[in-house]
Amino acid sequence: xxxxxxxxxxxxxxxxxxxxxxxxxxxxxxxxxxxxxxxxxxxxxxxxxxxxxxxxxxxxxxxxxxxxxxxxxxxxxxxxxxxxxxxxxxxxxxxxxxxxxxxxxxxxx
Amino acid sequence: xxxxxxxxxxxxxxxxxxxxxxxxxxxxxxxxxxxxxxxxxxxxxxxxxxxxxxxxxxxxxxxxxxxxxxxxxxxxxxxxxxxxxxxxxxxxxxxxxxxxxxxxxxxxxxxxxxxxxxxxxxxxxx
Numbered sequence: 001x002x003x004x005x006x007x008x009x010x011x012x013x014x015x016x017x018x019x020x021x022x023x024x025x026x027x028x029x030x031x032x033x034x035x036x037x038x039x040x041x042x043x044x045x046x047x048x049x050x051x052x053x054x055x056x057x058x059x060x061x062x063x064x065x066x067x068x069x070x071x072x073x074x075x076x077x078x079x080x081x082x083x084x085x086x087x088x089x090x091x092x093x094x095x096x097x098x099x100x101x102x103x104x105x106x107x108x109x
Numbered sequence: 110x111x112x113x114x115x116x117x118x119x120x121x122x123x124x125x126x127x128x129x130x131x132x133x134x135x136x137x138x139x140x141x142x143x144x145x146x147x148x149x150x151x152x153x154x155x156x157x158x159x160x161x162x163x164x165x166x167x168x169x170x171x172x173x174x175x176x177x178x179x180x181x182x183x184x185x186x187x188x189x190x191x192x193x194x195x196x197x198x199x200x201x202x203x204x205x206x207x208x209x210x211x212x213x214x215x216x217x218x219x220x221x222x223x224x225x226x227x228x229x230x231x232x233x234x235x
Contacts, residue, residue, distance in 0.1 A: 032216025045225040052212050093219045103155040
């Protein structure tokens, strides 16, 4: 299993708000390492969605936001759209080595 | 625009060595700012970081793969490579190469993957 724990799946109706959690421990998120998030559309490479807990790269809609507290982080998506249906991964560091969460499949109902 | 492209055999026999190369275009691999890395994704599963390399040759590896992994860099060709030895069916995956951009956090520094290759499927089978 992954060092960072994510729920396997979440779902929401168009227009709704969903959150995806990423739970770590004192050796990774709790040690002060920041969290980065990726979106992977079906059949494509992952794409950077959020870096440094809450920063959006150019071109990422402000419907996507991130936060971090203690040993956990969260990704929030508001105004859910059909095109948001994808897998989402958190990434951080543990003892100076990169680690990914297990991934969360977002289904737009 | 930076681009990364993986290349290598799509089929490898069990117990042999998997070899992939990532060619970087639109930028220099020799920049002092960032690392370059390999990530893999078994069919239907999540992402797994394999390892990262600096242009000088300094490397970091996933402890679970460290005994079988070698990542190297060829600055003259603007490429970096992955070798994974003694492969089994469990190594069947899409292999991605990516650039790691440094992020200076309040408490600690880290890297995130900002540019990715399209990925290449490697199947381990006899």
